[in-house]
Structure formats: C-alpha cells, structure tokens
Amino acid sequence: MVPALLLLAVVYFSDRRREPLPLVLLTFFLGAVGKFVxxxxxxxxxxxxxxxxxxxxxxxxxxxxxxxxxxAPVREASKVAAMWPAFRSKYFDEPIDGIVYSSAAALGFACVENALVLREHSLGWIWVLRTLVALPAHVFFAAAWGYALGRVKRIKRPGAIFPAAWLLATVMHALYCHLVYGRGPGALVGTLPLLLAMGTATIFGLRDLAARGDRSSRTSILLERVSSLYVSGPPSLRTVREALHQEGQPITIRWIVFGALVTLGAMTLGVALSVAFGHWAHVDFSTVDEHDVSTTAPVALLGSGLLAAFPVSGYLIARASNLPTLLEPALASGLAILGALVLLGLAAPVALVFALAFSPIAWALSCAGAWIGRPAR
Incomplete structure (x- = not known):
C-alpha cells in the first residue's frame, strides 16, 4: 500500500494546477472498490x-x-468507472487531468490487488517482486485511455480514440498479467520490455497533453524533470504523427516488402550472433527454465541480439528508400514482426507470449532507427 500511496503523491504533486485532493482520493477509493468487485x-x-x-x-x-x-476487460472497465465522476466534474478542465485521474483510479485498484496477493502469499521475495512490477504497469495501462479522455476535456464525452486506447490497455493488461502472475518467476524477464515501451508511450502522451493545455499550465513539474534528461528532447507525439503521414504521396509497397525481408534477415543475424557469442562465452541455452529466475540469462542474451536488429534494419530501410516519412519502415517492421509471431504461434505457442511482450519495443526501436536514417527535410 505504501508504494501505491507514494506514487499517487508523485502524480498529484507533479501537476502545477493541482486537482482537488478530495476528488483525487475519491477516485483512488473507487479504484480500490473496483478491485473488490x-x-x-x-x-x-x-x-x-x-x-x-x-x-x-x-x-x-x-x-x-x-x-x-x-x-482484463472487466478490470480496465472498473478503472474507467472509478474515474468517471472526476471526468464528468467541472474540475476536469485540463488535458493532463486525464492522466492524473486515470492514474489515481489505477493506483487504488493496484493497492488492493497487491495487498490481496501479499496476504495470500505472505512469504517469498518473488511475490514482492511481482507486486512491485505490477504497480507501475497499472498506471501505464490506465494512462492509455486516460490520454484519450484528456483530449476531449471540453465536450466531456469519449472521443473516437477512446475505444482503441481502452482496447490496447486491455490487451497489454492481459499479456502483462499472464507474465507476472500466470507463469513461473522467470517470465518476469518478459515484463521489462513491456514496462519500457509503456513508460515511453506514457511520456509521449504526457508531452502531447501538456502541449494541448493552457500556456500557463502547459507542463507539469514531473514532466519538466523528465524532459531535462534529454539534451534536445525526444520528438513530440505530433512530430512522430507527422513523420508517419504520407503527405499525399502513395505508399511505396516495394519498400515495405523489401524492408520486411531486411528486418527478417537482421533478426536472423542478430539471433545468430547471440548464439555465437553464447557459444564463445560457454552459455548453456538448455538450462532455461521459466520457474527459475537465475536461468533467464540465455534468454536475455538472445533477446538483446534480436532487439538490436530492429534499429539497424529501420536505419538501413530509411537510408535505402530515401523517403521523408517513417510509414514504410514502420509498416515493414510491423509486417516482419507479424510474420515472426505467426511462425512462433505455429511452432512454439509458449514462446508467442514472450514475443508479444517484446513486439512493442521492437517496433519502436525500428522506428527510432528509421528516424535517424531518414533524409533531412
């Protein structure tokens, strides 16, 4: 409970125009009630x-x-219900409030969930670790649809983006819960790329909502601290959307197909290099067991080699195509990832879960490589 309350305090005090504390606590309480229901x-x-x-x-x-x-659908629906009174209130008057109140509802839900888990499994550090990695994930899930509600603060009705954001949060929730609670302790390794991907997406969403707010309250204190870690700052969500826009020119199918083949080749090379390095370092890949955290090092080695292939392939596609947008490299990497998921689903269904966990960050790395490699405009 203490970590959840501390994180709630961080979210509350990070907003320059702080929301009414009773309403934030009410949202937190309703989120907790939602977990019991x-x-x-x-x-x-x-x-x-x-x-x-x-x-x-x-x-x-x-x-x-x-x-x-x-x-997962019932859980995320309960968080939306917990936030709804705040969303319909007159105090929901800034885009950033979508993140504040959705986080409060998610933290109330997570507080009760973690308390129940630790009560049932009072002994064992692995259960403490599971609750710790689950806590920020709940905030990231809610931030997805909270971002969508923040965009429609004036009309106070869910926009067209809300169903898609809620569905994405639900899918991520189910996948994350399966890795944290449904499998052995070694599966917790699969939560790291998901946390990184969701955290990055949340930062982009915060920046976008802050830019939509009033100039006097455009950024939160927390967001300023995060942005100060970058020399020139990462691209904004609007800039990324513009880079993914074709600006009236047709999609170049040949670069999508060629890019997918390049990405698959880079993935194969990355895994081969990881296996070669493991052989040189005397790593025994046969010892991997999801019920033993100490045996996950070989998986981390293979995953690192696989993920390293995506920024390289994205860069190569952008340089070779010389196209000013990111759409072709993004679609190419998405097509390659989809093909790999289909093959894994047929050959090794268990590995499919971990591949899904790594897919968001793999796609983001490919887009990052393409962003660096695209021609200057």
Missing part, C-alpha cells in the same frame, strides 16, 4: 468455467482465454 466477479466466473489466470490451474490456453476474454 472485479475480484468477486472473477472468482465466480472461475468457479463456473473452471478457468483461471494461472497456467497451472487452467493451462496456457485456458489462462489466456480467461485473461483476454474476461479478467
């Missing part, structure tokens, strides 16, 4: 269907069906 609903659904969030109870397929089809 969804917990009861999940228990009843589990007893009725025989499914569960853990693989040792329901198996891989049963756990994924229960998470994606019921648990």
């Amino acid at each position: 969804t917990g009861y609903a999940e228990a009843r659904a589990s007893a009725w269907t025989g499914l569960d969030v853990t693989t040792h109870v329901a198996g891989d397929t049963g756990a994924m069906i229960f998470l994606f089809g019921f648990a």
Whole structure:
C-alpha cells in the first residue's frame, strides 16, 4: 500500500494546477472498490468455467482465454468507472487531468490487488517482486485511455480514440498479467520490455497533453524533470504523427516488402550472433527454465541480439528508400514482426507470449532507427 500511496503523491504533486485532493482520493477509493468487485466477479466466473489466470490451474490456453476474454476487460472497465465522476466534474478542465485521474483510479485498484496477493502469499521475495512490477504497469495501462479522455476535456464525452486506447490497455493488461502472475518467476524477464515501451508511450502522451493545455499550465513539474534528461528532447507525439503521414504521396509497397525481408534477415543475424557469442562465452541455452529466475540469462542474451536488429534494419530501410516519412519502415517492421509471431504461434505457442511482450519495443526501436536514417527535410 505504501508504494501505491507514494506514487499517487508523485502524480498529484507533479501537476502545477493541482486537482482537488478530495476528488483525487475519491477516485483512488473507487479504484480500490473496483478491485473488490472485479475480484468477486472473477472468482465466480472461475468457479463456473473452471478457468483461471494461472497456467497451472487452467493451462496456457485456458489462462489466456480467461485473461483476454474476461479478467482484463472487466478490470480496465472498473478503472474507467472509478474515474468517471472526476471526468464528468467541472474540475476536469485540463488535458493532463486525464492522466492524473486515470492514474489515481489505477493506483487504488493496484493497492488492493497487491495487498490481496501479499496476504495470500505472505512469504517469498518473488511475490514482492511481482507486486512491485505490477504497480507501475497499472498506471501505464490506465494512462492509455486516460490520454484519450484528456483530449476531449471540453465536450466531456469519449472521443473516437477512446475505444482503441481502452482496447490496447486491455490487451497489454492481459499479456502483462499472464507474465507476472500466470507463469513461473522467470517470465518476469518478459515484463521489462513491456514496462519500457509503456513508460515511453506514457511520456509521449504526457508531452502531447501538456502541449494541448493552457500556456500557463502547459507542463507539469514531473514532466519538466523528465524532459531535462534529454539534451534536445525526444520528438513530440505530433512530430512522430507527422513523420508517419504520407503527405499525399502513395505508399511505396516495394519498400515495405523489401524492408520486411531486411528486418527478417537482421533478426536472423542478430539471433545468430547471440548464439555465437553464447557459444564463445560457454552459455548453456538448455538450462532455461521459466520457474527459475537465475536461468533467464540465455534468454536475455538472445533477446538483446534480436532487439538490436530492429534499429539497424529501420536505419538501413530509411537510408535505402530515401523517403521523408517513417510509414514504410514502420509498416515493414510491423509486417516482419507479424510474420515472426505467426511462425512462433505455429511452432512454439509458449514462446508467442514472450514475443508479444517484446513486439512493442521492437517496433519502436525500428522506428527510432528509421528516424535517424531518414533524409533531412
């Protein structure tokens, strides 16, 4: 509970025009109530269907069906319901409020969830670690649809972007929960790229909402601290959207197909180099066991080699195509990732979960490489 309250204090005091504390605490409380309600609903659904969030109870397929089809949607819906009174109130008058109140609802939900988990598993450092990595993830999930609600602060009705943002948050929630609670301790390695990707996306969303606010309150204190870590600052969300826009010119299909082949080749080369380095360093890849955290080093080595291929391929595609936008490299990397996911789904369904966890950051790295390699305008 203490980490959740500390994080709530950070979110609250980071806003220059601080929201009414009673309303923030009410949103936090409603988020906590939402966890009790969804917990009861999940228990009843589990007893009725025989499914569960853990693989040792329901198996891989049963756990994924229960998470994606019921648990995650109900949980994210409860957070939206907890935030709704604040969203409809007169105090919801800045775009950044979408992040503030959605984070408060998510932290209330996470506070109760972590307390229940630690109560059931009072011993074992691995459960403490699981609750710690789950806490910021809840904030990042809610920040996705909170960003969408922040964009429509004037009309106080969910815009067209809200359903897509909520669906994305739900999918990420289900995948993350499966890695944290549904599998063995070694699967926690798969949460690191997801946390990084969601944290980066949240920072971009904060910057975009701050830019949409009044000039007198455009940035929060926390956002200024984060931005000061960069010399020239990362590109804004609007700049990235503009780079992904074709500006009236047709999509070049040949560069998408060629780029996908280049990306697949770079992925193969990255894995091969990782295996070669592992062989040179006497790394035993056969010792990998998701139930033993100490055996995840070989997976991290393979993942590093695989991820390193994406910025290189994105850079090469952008340089070779000499196109001013990021759309072709982005679509090429997305096509390559989709092809790899289909092959993994057919050959090794268990590995598909971890591949999905690494996919967002792999795509972002490819776009970053293309951003560096694209011609100057």
